[in-house]
Amino acid sequence: MVQRFLATLLILAGLGGIGYGVATATVLRESDTVVATATPSGDGTMVVTEPGVLGLVDDQVTVRATVPEGQKVTLALGSDVDVLGWVGEDPYDSVTGLSSWETLSVAPGTGLATDEEGEEASDEPAEKPSTGPDPAGSDMWITEVSGETTVQMRWTEQPGRVVLLAAGVGKGAEAPTLELTWPRPVATPYLWPGVLGGGFALILGVFMAIGARRSKKRGGSKGRSPSGARTRQPASDLPRRDAVFGVDGDEPNQYPDESHGGYPPALGDAPDGGTAVFPPSAPGMPGQGLPVQGMPAPDDEPTQSWGPPAPFGGAAPITPEPAPAPEPVAAPAASIRGMRRSRRGQGPAAAPAAPAQAPAQPPQFGGAVPEHTQPAPAPSGATAAAQAAPAPSGKPMTRREMRMREQAERRAATGTQPAVPAAEPEPQPEPEQQTPSSRAAAWRQTWGVTGNDDGGSNR
Amino acid sequence: MLRSGALPATRRAVAGLTAVGAASVLLAGCTVEPPTPAPEAPVVAAVVSTSQERKILDRVSGAVQAADDATDAGTLAARLTGPALAMRQAELRVAEARGDNKLLTDLTFETQQVILPLEQGWPRSSFVITVQPPDNATPALAAFEQSSAREQYKLWGFVHLAPRVTMPRFAEAELGSPAVAADDTSLKASPQAAVEQYASVLTAGEDSRYTDNFAAADDDELRLQLRKSGANQVAQIEDKDGEGSFEVAYEPAKGPVKAVRTADGGAVVLAELLSLETLKAEEGWRLTPATPSAKALWGDAKGTDVMKIAFRNTVALYVPPAGSAEQIGLLGFHRVPYAVSNG
Structure with a gap:
């Protein structure tokens, strides 16, 4: 529960x-731009940004100033000293920063006014001048733009204290409404x-x-009574094993070719996993396998070179001595390329020259390297080797037992008769425990079985 | 196998849930505050950039060119001021009288050095030294002024550097050079005083009591020229068995002087001087000017035994710092006749 x-x-x-x-x-993603607006307080005809405001969010800023329809507006960029010097004692609004992501904070500008003048400034210039002075054209501006109603300007922040002066110009001018737009890198x-x-x-x-x-x-x-799923479960597990071990009598017949392909990998696995179920099958299969294999082989290219290395896959490196081997060059290559490739090439290659294949077998045993050097061992040798395989591990029996049990279980399930104790499944080896090579073997089984005939050919 | 994996899975699940929970808490508490402005600290540097200066120079040149083309001094005031305006107007009068612009000083400013203002307030002054022009003339030193923030930069004055003169060194353009007040006391003589003393020296020559403050007359191109010019004119009279005399009188103009600090602590001072050259001969002589510009101003007027030509001069002086062993020296000058008289 x-x-x-x-x-x-x-x-x-x-x-x-x-x-x-x-x-x-997507939907919650923040906007790519920050758009902040400054609404002037009403005093004066000019708005000045404080140093640093233009580059507040990003170096790239787009400035937009809007004044009532038909009025003239000028945007100018200059150093703070120049701009405030130009503004002089006229009242203006100072944009001091962002009060929120959408709003610029605006405060009455204090200007450069010195002490005494400041006093005056607070009294007199509070009145808005009847005519807005036009900053356009001054030598001091880095860049400027003038227009009616709305003007826009782009600016890439540069070192220095660059500020913006936006001025409503002419009779009855009002301070423009400023809109600063920055791109914002939106992280997700x-x-x-x-x-x-x-x-x-x-x-x-x-x-x-x-x-x-x-x-x-x-x-x-x-x-309790088994559920339908029950049958399914073993089925999903078993097929693989069946393929690997190929013990069941029916299986080889159903897939004569494939079964052979399947063995070699299984052999390779056996040593690692310790689940050398193979031996029993090997003796039985050889006879069947050989003839079948011989047939397809002919059409394939004589790329035996791939053969030997392929079977080992990872085992190749272990065989440094085999230098004398027929195709020394090919072997390393194959091992490097990886199993998949070797396997592919191997299947066909193996068939044409049965003797040549012999070396392939050793790798399956892992430690059997020396065999590499004996290109000729011929099928007989191979069979011998195959037979030897069972010896290394004494476990085959238990495995078999397990399998038998499984079968029994399966049958029992289908027959709605729970004959097997529940504890039984637990001992089963976890799939995850498979060694890389065994996994490869399984993979081979699943996908590459068709091509891998060497095992059979050897025998 | 499932059972064996179940415990860790449960643990993992719990861990995962905890992580998800933590993430959502983090998310909830995560509202990004808008940044606050972080302006660069104000630096002490030139208040005009080199590129701005270039723009200013081009604008001034353009205005001068426009006025030249129209031989119209009326539009000059927009970009010229002080002695430069008066002198350019005088030059244009000469040009108008002559019917050509050949005598107009070239005022395209191809710079080899700019000296930019350091003052954040106004007026601001910048200076430029032009490259050597092709016509064998000497480079010019021009001064520009922005009298207030809402004014434009205007050409205030310019001089041709004297041959063989060595310009003092200035601070790097980007760093800016401070202006020097007219009454600055860190110099051998305040700029204002230096100009007055120089006028005295020009007028009285070796008899001036300030003559020791200045470089030798032989090293002063202006004095050399005056001496030569006077001697020539007198010689011409004497060639014809006459007797003549040549006098020069200099006085500082009323306008302010302009001074900028040099790297060694001295100053370069630009100032306008007015001068009157008087050539006298014996009665019955009819004197007319020989120089093209004065001739143009003279026109068809009748000559008498007295010829007076009034000049506007702009001079550039190097004033060494106080205590220096160096003397005040002339760096360059420019003079334009603006009035002639036969009596």
Whole structure:
């Protein structure tokens, strides 16, 4: 119950996380620009930004000044000293910064006024001059623009104390309304954490749910009637094993070619995993396999070189001595390229020259390197080797037992008769425990079986 | 296998939930405050940039050119002021009288050095030294002034540098050079005093009591020229068995002087001087000017035994810092006749 609850929670949290992550990058994403507006207080005809305001959010700023329809407005950029010097004692509004992301804070400007003049300034210039002076054309401006009603200007912040002077010009002029627009790099910091974290939680939750379900089933299998799923479970697990071990009598017949392909990898695995189930099958299969293999081989190119290395896959490096081997060059290459490639090339290659294939076999055993040097061992040798394989591990029996049990279980399940004790499944090796090579073998089984005939050919 | 994985999974789930919870708490508390302005600290540097200065020079040149083309001094006031305006107007009068612009001083400012103002207030003055012009003339030193913030920069004065003169060094353009007050006391003589003393020296020559403050007359191009010009004119009279005399009188103009600090603590001073050259001959002589510009002003007037030509002069002096062993020296000058008289 707890597991199910947790699973549900995880799934919900995962979905929520993904949704939130995506949302922060889409609907919840902040705007690419910051647009802030300064509304003048009404005193004076000029608005001046304080140093640093233009580059407040980004170096790139677009300035827009608007005055009542038909009036003239001028925007000028200059150093703060120049601008305030130009403004002189006229009243003006000072833009001091952002009070919010949408609003510029505006304060009556204090100007450069010196002490005494400041006093005067506070009295007299409070009255708005009837005519707005026009700063346009001054030598001091770095850049300027004039126009009617609305003017716009772009500016890339530069070192220095550059400020903006916006002036309503002419009779009855009013201070313009300023709008500063900055681009803003909008980060979506929650997108990937949300999606990945959510995905993780989701997957975890799903697995948990499955686990919960399974364990429940298993619990059921102990005492109660098996559910339909039950049959499914072993089926999903077994096919793989069947392929790997190829023990079942029917299987080889069903897929004669494939079964052979399957063995070699299995052999390779055997040593690692210790689950050398192969031996039994090997003796039986050789006979069948050989003839079949010989047939397809002919059309394939004689790229035996791939053959030897391929089977080992990762084992190749272990065989430094085999230098004398027929195709020394090819071997390393194959090992480097990786199994997939070697496998591909190998399948066909193996067939044409049975003897050549022989070396391939050793690798399957891992430590069997020396065999590399014996190109000719011929099928007989190979079979011998194959037979030897079982010896290394004494476990085959248990495995077999397990398999038998599984089969029994399966049959029991189908027959609605829970004959197998519940504890049984546990000993089964976890798929995760597979070694890389065994995993590769499984992969081969699943996808590449068709091509891999060397095992058969050897035999 | 599932069971074996279940415990860690549970733990992971709990951890995951905790993480999600923490993230949402973080998110909730995360409202980005708008930044506050972080202006650069004010620096002591030139208040005019080199590029601005270039713009100013071009604008001034353009205005001068426009006035030249129209031979109209009326529009000059927009970009010229002080001695430069008066002298350019005089030059234009000469040009008008002559019917051509050949005698007009070239006022395109191709600079080899700019000296930019350091003052944040007004007036502000900048100076430029032009490159050597192609016509064998010497480079010019021009002074510009912005008298108030809402005024434009205007050409205030210009001189041609004297041959063989070595300009003092100035601060880097970007750093700005401070202006020097007319009554500055850190110099061998205040700019105002230096100009007055120089006028005295020009007028009285070796007899001036300030003559020791100044470089030797042989090193002073203006005095050399005056001496030569006077001697020539007198010689011409004497060639014809006459007897003549040549006098020069200098006085500082009423306008302010302009001075800028040099790297060694001295100053370069620009000032306008008015001068009157009087050539006298015996009665019955008819004297007419020989120089093209004075000739143009003279026109068809009848000559008498007295010829007076009034000049506007702009002079540039180097005034060394107080205590220096150096003497005040002339850097350059420019003179334009603005009036002639036969009596």
